[in-house]
Amino acid sequence: MVRLYASKKDVPFSAETGEEPGMLSHGRSAGDEEMRLTKRDIERASKRRKYSDGRGLFLSVSANGRKTWAFCYTFAGRAREMGLGSIDFLNVDEARDRAVHLRKMVRDGVDPMTDRNREAKVVVRRKVEGVTFKAVAERVIEMKKGEWSDDGKSETDWRGSLTNHVFPSIGATSIGEIDTMDVRDALKGVWSASPSTAKKLLPRVEAVFDYAIAEGLLSGDNPALRAKVKKLLPKLEKVHKPTPHKALDYADLPAFVRQLRARVGIAPRALEFLILTGVRTDEVIGATWDEVDLEGATWTIPAERMKAEREHRVPLSEPALAILRALPGEEGNPFVFISPNGKGKGLSNMAMLKLLKGDMGFAGEATVHGFRSTFRDWTAEETTHDNIVAEMALAHAINSKVEASYRRGDLFKRRKALMDDWAAYIDGTAA
Known part of the structure; x- marks a missing residue:
């Protein structure tokens, strides 16, 4: 018994x-x-x-x-x-x-638990002596290199944000001596000056402390827990209201794409592909051939490369497939859109923006990200496709509980019909 x-x-x-x-x-x-x-x-x-x-x-x-x-x-x-x-x-x-x-x-x-905790703190103190926040951050970056496949962009981004905004205040401090107020003080400046940077920076600082805890350098709660630190700082949406990206009117898009197709090079093909698929810059320049199924006309972007951290299947229209089939390749280079400036690399994240604003003269009129808004406006005003289909085509987070219930599937067939209609509109062949 x-x-x-x-x-x-x-x-x-x-x-x-x-x-x-x-x-x-x-x-x-x-x-x-x-x-x-x-x-x-x-x-x-x-x-x-x-x-x-x-x-x-x-x-x-x-x-x-x-x-x-x-x-x-x-x-x-x-x-x-x-x-x-x-x-x-x-x-x-x-x-x-x-x-x-x-x-x-x-x-x-x-009390056995009190005794064990006391012993653990002694061990932690011995381990942590001389181990600074910066030293642990460097270990985290080295560890994460194995996860990143974006030609060093993520590493540069991590190092730059930590070096500019965190290391000056707590970089040289022993990891075990930093508390939540220290983290708050380190983020104060960037929180109001550049909320978009702050939004990425806080999870990175939290990850450094998570690593320290896992390595036995720190005991107790993570001092950079997002929920706790955010209570000590003003709400980002109150501090800074983002301005919408400049977007081309959808009525002008077919003419714009004709200009784009007249240009030679990888950047024009990447930008046209971005417009046809409705995805973001990072998702295009990070695309690798193992994500693409030409026969199945599908591009599957893994969760780790998506903003919403959820795998996203993109139905490829015939014009999008034609771009892929005609792209030059490079032996040993996994990227779909290869860099013209160095072997084994993908296209720079500035290449499409430079093409749009500099070479084509659309500075102040349009942004690369704005083509997603162009697509969304066209869907709402010129088609009968459901809102949920358009939102899922853009891989947006769904706030409505009713609409979120659709997340059990990805409405792939309906999204394919939408993207085919979009391609036809751009080509001027829509019925």
């Missing part, structure tokens, strides 16, 4: 008495041997609950089926639960030996 305890109300071991309810005077409870967990009990335990092994030791099963040992006790009138580790690293005999040691600590008037 296995004893079950659903909550800390059922804690069986007491610091005050050193005994559990029903315990006999020689320290063993009636039927204690029968109540202990067997190996079969441990293997079969599957429901989300605590299974008692007796005298404060429990097998805890989580919602995802993970099994860990826990020691439950009361100390100074408070019920406490101390995790001992996974059954993968601590078998039942080892867990029982550990529980014997912890029960003795309780009887001796020592």
Whole structure:
């Protein structure tokens, strides 16, 4: 028979008495041997609950089926639960030996959790001496290099934002000495001067502290938790209201694309492809051939390259496919739109903007990002396509709960029809 305890109300071991309810005077409870967990009990335990092994030791099963040992006790009138580790690293005999040691600590008037935390802080202090925020940030960047495939853009962005806005104030400070107020003070200036930078910078600072905690250089809560830091700073939307991107009127778009097609080079093809697909600059210049299925007329952008961090399938119209089929390639270069300035690289993030504003003379009239607004205006005013289809074509976050329910699918067929209509409008072949 296995004893079950659903909550800390059922804690069986007491610091005050050193005994559990029903315990006999020689320290063993009636039927204690029968109540202990067997190996079969441990293997079969599957429901989300605590299974008692007796005298404060429990097998805890989580919602995802993970099994860990826990020691439950009361100390100074408070019920406490101390995790001992996974059954993968601590078998039942080892867990029982550990529980014997912890029960003795309780009887001796020592709180096991307080003692463990004190030891951990000593270890952390030894590790953290001389380890600065900047040193940890450098480790994070080196670690993340393996995740980035954008020709060094992310690394440059991370280093630049931290060097310019964070390192001057806390870069040389020991990671363990920095608190939430220090983080707040480091971000104060950029928060009001450049909210778009601040929005990216805070998660990066938080990631550095997360790494320090995982590495054992820091104990306790992350001092750069976004929810906490944001409470100490004004709301970004109140500090700065972004101005909309300049956008070309959709009535002028077919003529613009004709001008674009008359130009030679990678940048004009990339910009036309961006217009036809409705995506963002980073998504185009970061596109690699392994994301593209020419036969299936689909471009699948992985979640890590999307602003909403959600995989996005893009239906490719015939004009978009024609661009891809005609692009020059470079052996060993994975990028769809290769750089004309260096082997193995993708197109620069400034190439399309330079083409639009400088070479084509649209400075002050249009932006690269603005073509998404052009597409959205055309959809709303000239078509009968549903709002949700257009929003999903742009990979926008859906705020409406009703519309969000569509997220169970991606409306790919309906989005394909929309993008085909868009291509036909641009070409001047729309019915």
